Amino acid sequence: MEKAKKLITITNLTRMVMALAILLGLIAIYLIFSGPRTNETGNFTINKTVVVVANGDTLSGLLLPQGLSHNDVIAIDKILKSDANISTLRAERDKLEFIRSDATAPVSKIVVITSPWNQVELTCDDSGAWACKKLDIARDTRAVHKSGEIQDGDSFYLAGQRAGIPTSILAEVYDLLAFEMDFERDVRAGQKFSVLYEENFSDGKKIDNGRVLAVSFQALRGNVKMYYFKKSDGTTGYYDENGNGAIKSLKRTPINNAKITSKFSKNRKHPVLGYTRAHKGVDFRASTGTPIPAAGAGRVVARSYNRGHGNFVKIRHNGSFETLYAHMSKFAKGVNVGTTVRQGQTIGYVGSTGYSTGPHLHYEIIKDGVHVNPMTVKLPAINNLGKQDKEKFLKYRQVIDTGIEQLSKNPSLYIQL
Numbered sequence: 001m002e003k004a005k006k007l008i009t010i011t012n013l014t015r016m017v018m019a020l021a022i023l024l025g026l027i028a029i030y031l032i033f034s035g036p037r038t039n040e041t042g043n044f045t046i047n048k049t050v051v052v053v054a055n056g057d058t059l060s061g062l063l064l065p066q067g068l069s070h071n072d073v074i075a076i077d078k079i080l081k082s083d084a085n086i087s088t089l090r091a092e093r094d095k096l097e098f099i100r101s102d103a104t105a106p107v108s109k110i111v112v113i114t115s116p117w118n119q120v121e122l123t124c125d126d127s128g129a130w131a132c133k134k135l136d137i138a139r140d141t142r143a144v145h146k147s148g149e150i151q152d153g154d155s156f157y158l159a160g161q162r163a164g165i166p167t168s169i170l171a172e173v174y175d176l177l178a179f180e181m182d183f184e185r186d187v188r189a190g191q192k193f194s195v196l197y198e199e200n201f202s203d204g205k206k207i208d209n210g211r212v213l214a215v216s217f218q219a220l221r222g223n224v225k226m227y228y229f230k231k232s233d234g235t236t237g238y239y240d241e242n243g244n245g246a247i248k249s250l251k252r253t254p255i256n257n258a259k260i261t262s263k264f265s266k267n268r269k270h271p272v273l274g275y276t277r278a279h280k281g282v283d284f285r286a287s288t289g290t291p292i293p294a295a296g297a298g299r300v301v302a303r304s305y306n307r308g309h310g311n312f313v314k315i316r317h318n319g320s321f322e323t324l325y326a327h328m329s330k331f332a333k334g335v336n337v338g339t340t341v342r343q344g345q346t347i348g349y350v351g352s353t354g355y356s357t358g359p360h361l362h363y364e365i366i367k368d369g370v371h372v373n374p375m376t377v378k379l380p381a382i383n384n385l386g387k388q389d390k391e392k393f394l395k396y397r398q399v400i401d402t403g404i405e406q407l408s409k410n411p412s413l414y415i416q417l
């Protein structure tokens, strides 16, 4: 993002705030490029050892090899719990930085990093007492825009990757669009899509990606658009261009990016054979062991086995909907009849139990006791906007749309948030 240029700043809808932020941005850029870089203490000989927490690591196992004493371990353990709310360190995620004034000096400072945005500094005074403070990591968030087009034989993932959209953002976009789209039927060559999402910077360096702020996809039945928006009560959600909740009570495709191998079909007698099996759900191809997320929040009403479905789970959702997931290789731990599940929670794993020719998820939606086509059934939104928020949203959407329009003309620009 070295060539990135700031387009506009939207912290508020007022010009003053925009102007101020642009000014601050210029100051920040000035600071980044001015003068030689020094570390916090201005001492160039500082020695830093970074240790990533591994499986089975204990605090003493991490601290003792760095020359700290058992008393230090006890004090640090106590202070981390009481002052930093850190009671366990997570393997492969948390990092410890040990800082010494030179290679042979004792550790004078430890930085516990649980995320780029959450860092705790532990310092030891001359009497050997440890103190702890949370470091204030300045975050600079920019909204960037990427757009692409589906080509022949493409999946949305492939096209998204070609457009330079990071995998984690693509997965979120897919999750969002899965409420509105059938990726099997709705994706064709020539369709355009775009994503506005956050990139987080600290000290001019990109650290990670943030939220998806807006999505647009030219689906067959019209443009699907979704916007991230904060309501006046502080809660956030995704809304369509008219301000209706974009997150539906149920997902049409529970498993991300799974290909549909058999569609829903009504029970109809075949004129020649005399019978046809109705296909009361949709089959998604996925390999054995793929986690199956609950399509919506609800309560497990069946967790059982029968000859046709094999291992299956049935969930009753708010209102009149139920969903069923069949042919599981196994159930998820803790999922029993009566268990309350949230949307996206793993309830079991793909398999080929029951009447099945290979590993897949057979997924049914039952509305008021009747099987319906998961791909076409109208699904209720779970979060709609009140009158005031809707007005606010529509204004916000115009600002975002204008921003997107300009960014799409010049992809090296970004919006300062």
Ligand SMILES: [Zn+2]
Residues within 6 Å of the ligand: 262, 279, 281, 282, 283, 361, 362, 363
């Ligand atoms: Zn099926």
